[in-house]
């Protein structure tokens with residue numbers, strides 16, 4: 149599903165964020181990327197959703213190189229990938245329903261589809277009874293659920309989550325971890341970058357350890373142990 153072939157990313161100013169990354173992620177996997185701040189985790193994710201392009205090497209999505217996607221088709225690529233971030237990135241003036249609906253509206257979905265799909269997806273993330281609440285009326289964990297609902301609305305093949313529990317208390321973090329496991333169980337590939345060792349431990353799936361832009365460990369399910 150995703151393949152990194154000799155990928156190096158050098159940012160302006162000559163900073164090497166990733167170096168010679170070779171890796172494959174298969175459909176349905178739940179992969180956690182761990183490593184200290186600055187290790188290159190976000191850069192790795194950005195290369196997948198085409199926010200950044202490699203300096204050398206190639207990233208493939210479903211066997212096609214991402215850097216070969218024409219600019220006007222990048223949004224089609226991004227629709228296949230749901231993204232979730234530490235800071236939720238919700239629109240404060242819109243309700244939970246409207247935040248999720250907006251993602252469909254901008255891609256031209258008809259009203260009937262919006263009215264059918266949005267409540268369904270909010271139900272899946274456990275917010276069926278809070279659809280009319282604004283972000284400020286929701287807890288951090290609930291806001292992150294809205295972000296997951298929005299990420300899921302285009303029925304993506306992959307969810308990319310960059311520190312999704314970074315702003316949450318331990319109980320909300322655990323609920324978000326459970327939600328990610330549920331989303332993975334229903335067939336969505338998940339790539340999670342996180343510092344949260346506790347969460348990674350509970351997920352107990354493949355773990356890739358990144359340090360100074362390099363992969364220093366790739367552990368299959370059950371093989372990664374906390375230090």
Ligand code: ADP
Nearest residue numbers: 159160163165184185186187188189190191192
């Ligand atoms: P992580 O997600 O593991 O904290 P990042 O991928 O965000 O790491 O960053 C890796 C390194 O690349 C860091 O040292 C960071 O300062 C640098 N970096 C990230 N984005 C940029 C950018 N747009 N321009 C220059 N340097 C960057």
